[in-house]
Amino acid sequence: MTSRPLTATLMQLEAVLDETADAIREKAPVDDTAIVSAKGRALLSLAHLSGEVASTDLSQSEQDAVRRIREKLVTERGLLARRLEASQLVVQLIGEAILAEDWDGTYAPAAVHPVRQSPSGRPAQP
Numbered sequence: 076m077t078s079r080p081l082t083a084t085l086m087q088l089e090a091v092l093d094e095t096a097d098a099i100r101e102k103a104p105v106d107d108t109a110i111v112s113a114k115g116r117a118l119l120s121l122a123h124l125s126g127e128v129a130s131t132d133l134s135q136s137e138q139d140a141v142r143r144i145r146e147k148l149v150t151e152r153g154l155l156a157r158r159l160e161a162s163q164l165v166v167q168l169i170g171e172a173i174l175a176e177d178w179d180g181t182y183a184p185a186a187v188h189p190v191r192q193s194p195s196g197r198p199a200q201p
């Protein structure tokens with residue numbers, strides 16, 4: 076079997092990773108459902124092809140594509156971690172605002188306005 080389908084699949088996966096990273100960096104709306112679906116299709120294709128192509132049979136361009144994809148996955152993981160941290164902070168702020176709105180004086184102010192912490196456990200920046 077030729078590795079042409081593998082090359083096409085690697086290119087598709089790389090394109091999805093590029094689009095996702097660009098959208099997150101530009102703070103553009105991200106269609107998570109479409110991204111998950113596109114990644115799932117590419118990974119399913121890779122799984123089917125993995126039994127037909129040995130890693131030693133990869134062309135240099137395919138090896139380079141695999142290397143780029145690995146690097147892009149690491150980058151995407153960092154971007155998604157920042158996105159998740161920002162979402163968690165927004166949820167925390169909304170929760171604090173609701174508590175402050177409902178506060179009837181029964182609780183100490185510290186219980187209503189706790190020190191904000193980032194998901195990593197460090198105090199959040201004001």
